[in-house]
Amino acid sequence: MSTDLAALIDSLPLVDHHVHGASAHDLSRTAFEELITESDRPVPGWMTQFDSQVGYAILRHCAPVLGLDPHASPEEYLARRAVLGADEVNARLLEASGIGHFLIETGYRGEEILSPSGMAEVAGVPADEVVRLEAVAEQVAADGVEADAFAGRFAEALWDRTRTARGLKSIVAYRHGLDFDPAPPTPEEVTEAAGRWLASGGRVEDPVLLRHLIWTGLERGLPLQFHIGYGDPDVDLHRSDPLLLRGLIELAEPTGVPLLLLHCYPYQRHAGFLAQVYPNVYFDVGLGVNYTGARSVAVVAESLELAPFAKLLFSSDAWGPAELHHLGAVLWRRAMSRVLGGFVDAGEWSAEQAARVAVMVGAENARRVYGLGAGA
Template identity: 45%
Template sequence: MIELPPLVDQHCHGVLRTELGLGTFEAYLTQSGAPAAPGTTFFDTQTGFAVRRWCPPLLGLEPHCPPASYLARRRELGVLEAGRRLLRSTGIGTYLVDTGLLGDLTEPAELAAAGGAAAHEIVRLELLAEQVADTSGTADGFVANLAEAVHGAAQSAVGFSSVAGCRHGLALAPEPPGPGEVRRCAGRWLSGRPVAGRLTDPVLLRHLLWTAVATGLPLQLHAGVGDPDMRIDRTDPMLLTDFVRATAGLGTDVVLLHGYPYHRQAACLADVFPHVYADLGPALARTGSRARTVLAEALELAPFGKLLFSTGGQGLPELHVVGARLFHEALGRLLAEWVAEGVWSRTDAARIAGLIAAGNAHRVYGLEGRSDGGRGR
């Protein structure tokens, strides 16, 4: 194992504030929106096995104990104490929290307090636009209010995120849409929008991306696996090639999230474009014992100053735990192997590990000198 600085989890979400039953808990172990097949359980996945390997000892149980025993101990401790024990074991010193998921999830300051860490907000563009739509009666009002909302969010957030790939696909036209086109599409969306209706219009999604680019803050784009209702063939990050070419030199870094199974493509874009970065996010937790292979594949092409660590954890603090533990384990074993073979020096291995774990995120998001956004130490 290698020594790492406090990790920067550059993309994650809050955790649930409520106690969970077996069915609700295991639903978070998969990307599927459906229950497990009859007679099976989502604990019988790489993620489920990783949770049973790493989390029970943190709550005073033996590794690989039965799920029912683990959840009984979790309830015995209570959701707050169990969450505190789990999160404080991760080695994460800073959370960058995407607040765009609905549900009873902790806010960044709460996550910071539970984890004994710092936290900053990543603003989800689509949710922001939907909130603006709720209070905008006309297309002109929506466009003006959206510009103001994005500008206002940029004053305190450290970045923006978009799920345009999940809502429509990443094969969006690369250029910003014209004002007239934006107003027409906004009017059409507002007039036919149901209560709390989701934004899926490709023109408005492009407008959102370019509005965020204008702020100069890093822009996180989801790619690869994600929502169960999306088409994964539409989320290959190579579909973004024209967009990232169009944004080159504008001062906004583009961070490709959760690229698996397209992590090699994301690494390729990070290699070609100076302002493009990649992370693996929950891919390591989802692949479990195969995490080292996935990480090695990402390191094939991506410059080492262009890879970022994240857990992508949401709902369960256990997902933050396994994301951090599997990253540490996979990176440590991989670098130890390369040092033993003489292809890397020990000094270089330690330096690159520090960059991926935290240094690159500090540089991209300008975290040095920022207010911590809610510290729980």
């Protein structure tokens, strides 16, 4: 592996194009372990979440940042974390990540984590917002609206809410699945569906309304992110295959709006195909990198198989413990160094080509797609 290439990748100010805030408070062992898994069930008493790829990665890569030897025990790690306190832990791990710009999606339990401005203050780098469509719709409903006025109120609220945002996100994969009718619903269908939803309450799950939110988002014109694949048990994994979005991708193509497929594990090869054949599709393997730990090199390698390199972005999808923000960057850098360095060592790529791809995926593609301007 080229030492020059590894040094370039290690020093690259990454753009984390899909991430959430870090935990603003100290965490008990129980709380910490529940936040380093996508399970929403309590951790059984006979096991620990540290005995996992992500757990071992924390003990290997985060322990030294907090002043411990690599491979510290969970007890040593959590004791050190408690002594330092949440503010110091966040500052150390976010700085060590080398992330130069955060695009923070704020629609999930935002009151428990740092806001974009809070992240910018702690990390000392820019942090912009990505707005979740479903969260805006649910706020419109909570504020009170009649069914026949819902579409107009949602559009007004979305435009107002996104005045300074860099992108939008849909969690239709969670709320229904990606196997929805891709065509925009009629105004009459939206009013009827809004009436049913507003009468019953709860979160927005009606596929007609979810389609309407997506098409209103496309009208807004900001890059539109979609959760794909791996997530907590609220997602039906076989209905979150990105190939199910093909109809929407084709109908949305004339809008020119970039569609960004997030996470994608275990469907990263499907996402690579879509990014290859459709000019409006981009993807990342963010969440899968953290949770595959020592095996994340294979995930990153598969993400580089089909898609043009201008269509692939970096993300961590970290939420909560700042360890996940740090690991997202560390494991991605490690994987890219090994994969691209292997191409160079085998004589398949030049060192210059490898460096170009690392910079594109790590920062330049996101800066272009989201209009962030030149990096530092």
